[in-house]
């Protein structure tokens with residue numbers, strides 16, 4: 029059937045386009061950008077976006093921000109919040125109209141795991157202090173990443189998670205969830221929908237606040253019990269999403285990895301982790 033009216037035909041029979049709780053899974057070909065933009069443009073929304081660049085990870089900022097200006101929420105008001113211990117090393121990037129950037133000086137840590145997981149409490153504070161009154165949506169993005177193609181308002185929803193490219197299509201026993209019952213992030217082998225990446229979290233500020241606050245509290249409990257989940261806050265995020273389902277799921281187009289070959293169902297790579305020499309950029313193994 030010719031598909032000249034997208035709302036009446038399915039152009040992606042090769043992949044699941046809804047979750048089992050009927051949240052959309054966003055793939056190229058499943059949405060009509062004209063229709064989506066007509067919804068969100070009239071709402072005049074602001075999208076807050078947090079990026080953490082501590083220590084040597086400041087080197088990733090330039091490519092991330094420049095590529096975001098090309099591809100991320102183009103045409104919408106975007107407020108980047110860059111958390112760093114090295115404000116002088118934040119590159120000057122020419123921002124488009126209605127886009128702004130705030131640098132927030134943050135203390136670093138001597139463990140990369142700690143830097144990654146402490147994002148939860150810092151996003152919690154940022155939402156409470158500022159974003160809740162100023163933005164309509166918020167995204168948290170890993171800095172060691174780059175945009176390669178359009179990422180727009182089709183990604184917006186109340187609570188948004190992204191499918192981790194390495195685990196897409198794998199069975200749940202293969203997911204690297206936290207498997208020790210002593211951790212608050214524990215998920216038993218016979219549970220779990222997807223493996224979500226910690227690199228992309230999004231949604232309405234109040235919904236994301238509930239997520240980051242819950243994960244921060246679970247991280248605190250684990251810390252008191254001297255246990256750290258296998259993938260730090262990503263493990264806690266997966267636990268949260270298991271019992272608080274995302275209302276929109278971003279396909280691996282939104283969380284790819286430069287090290288991965290292009291697979292047939294991948295019509296486009298929108299956002300991808302760049303190759304990094306972990307031993308060189310991280311302060312510890």
Ligand SMILES: CC(=O)N[C@H]1[C@@H](OP(=O)(O)OP(=O)(O)OC[C@H]2O[C@@H](n3ccc(=O)[nH]c3=O)[C@H](O)[C@@H]2O)O[C@H](CO)[C@H](O)[C@@H]1O
Nearest residue numbers: 080081082085140143144170171172225226227259260262
């Ligand atoms: C693709 C993906 O889903 N990646 C997740 C994964 O590993 P990754 O290997 O992607 O973790 P990573 O090294 O990129 O660290 C996560 C983020 O923490 C920040 N950072 C980290 C170290 C540092 O010295 N300076 C600094 O700024 C930075 O924003 C970075 O993007 O697991 C991590 C937790 O274990 C996070 O959940 C990541 O989001």
Ligand SMILES: [Mn+2]
Nearest residue numbers: 170172227301
């Ligand atoms: Mn990363």
